[in-house]
Amino acid sequence: MTPEQNPFTPAVAAAMRAELPAVAERTVAAIVVTVPSYAEAFRGDMGRAIENAVQLALGGFLQLATTTGGGDASRPIGPALEGAYALGRGEAKNGRSMDALLAAYRVGARVAWRHMSETAVAAGMPAASLARFAELVFAYIDALSASSVAGHADHLATSGRERRRHLERLAELLLTGSPAFDLAAAAERADWTPPRTLTAVLLPEARALGALAQLDARTLQAGADLPGAEPSTERAVLLVPDAEGFARAGLLKALTGREAVVGPPRPWQDARSSYSRALRALQLGLRPEDDAPVDTEQRLAELVLRADGEALADLRAQVLAPLDGLGPGPREKLVETLRSWLLHHGRREKIAADLFVHPQTVRYRMGQLRELFGQRLDDPRTMLELTIALGTAEP
Incomplete structure (x- = not known):
């Protein structure tokens, strides 16, 4: 499009620029109605700030559209692009997805197009040029949307990495037994x-x-x-x-x-x-x-x-010393019988069932043990030491 073909004459541009505050106000009102999740955010000071942002975006569009040749819709001007990027980061920071913001862009584009096109036609823009106008509006909105999406993704990536670092630091402090004050502060930093x-x-x-x-x-x-x-x-x-x-x-x-x-x-x-x-x-x-x-x-x-393996081995050797003179086979059977005797509190039938032997065999083996240990099997301290020594299998 040559300068002569540019439909944005000075008169059209001036008329549209004069309408920017009104168009921004109507755009915000339409977004509040159509995107309910923004209703609260658009009230008070925040609402005025967002109206200013909408005016900035619309002003950026006019500057783009009225440049020689109608502008390049794929390259929005810097301030508007930066503002859109910041909006995307803000959504991510507040824990929201991009759904509401993209819906707001779509509503804003539709409302802005309707009111700005009416103003442009009233100011002398040929009806045949409206198609080009619409193309610029929606290409511009697409570019702003893409910038917001990028801001949203960048914040998530950055904050995700930062939070992972804080969580790892918190785990480290917990494992090293840091003071309660430091742990509470680390949990707060990690949002945990x-x-x-x-x-x-x-x-x-x-x-x-x-x-x-x-x-x-x-x-x-x-x-x-x-x-x-x-x-x-x-x-x-x-x-x-x-x-x-x-x-x-x-x-x-x-x-x-x-x-x-x-x-x-x-x-x-x-x-x-x-x-x-x-x-x-x-x-x-x-x-x-x-x-x-x-x-x-x-x-x-x-x-x-198992807390002190050497002490347990020494205790086992000490309390089982009366069996040292026996061969491996007889010794193993008596140790097995003694362990079951302790476990079942001397009940012969249960010991026999546990060892799969006849009760008379249990009686015979216990007779051997009493001969070897003597009165120590009636001593509470010896009973405790035997229980501990035989509490685990001998290595």
Whole structure:
């Protein structure tokens, strides 16, 4: 389009520019009615600010349209483009999708086109030029929409990365036992609502992503360089919110087949305690039964007994010293009988059923044990030491 063909004569441009405040007001009013989610935002000072933004966009369009040759609709001027980008970022910051803003653009384009075209025709624009006018209006709106979409996506990407960093930092502070004040501040920075409790879960890093998909969305994750863990373990730790009581069964089910070790639930600011328990179970070699995770709440006795392996071995050797003169076979049978005797409180029939032997065999073996141990089998302290020594299988 040459300058001579340009339908935006000075008279048309002046008439349209004079109408900008009225058109902006009508555009905002139409958006409020058509896009109800904006009704509250458009009231008061915010409404006036948005009217000014609409005027800026319309003014940008007029500047574009009245340039030589009618302008290039694919290149909106800078201020309007920047304003659209900022609107998109604002929507993302407020937690909204782009649906409402794009709907507002469509409504705004329709209302602005109707009123501005009426003004343009009244000011002398030939009717034949309206098609070109419409093309410029809607191409301009498309470009502004694309700029808002870009702003929305950029904010989500930036804020998502930033929040992930804050969540990782919070997990690190929890695992290292930082003071309550620091934990509360870190939770606020991460926009993370503290639960009542946290339960630590240790599992291979390769299994962590699949587990996260089935757990509470507030679950925190920490990866490499876990405090107290061997650098080569390649384990991740998850801190799962409110997994106590009945919810623990759901957590254990979700972790089936994932080689997980599950700590006890602890008040969220004491999550390090849960992590320490799970890590200790892993270091002591507690293994899952079938595909079930290691539930430390069900393995407390083993944890206690294995806490000092050397002390347990010494205790076992000390209290079982009366059996040292026996051969491996007889010794094993008497140790087995003594363990069952302790477990079943001396009830011969239950011991026999447990060992798959005749009750008379139990009587005979217990006679041997009493000969070897003497009165020590009636001593409460010896009974305690035997119970501890025989609480786990001899390595």
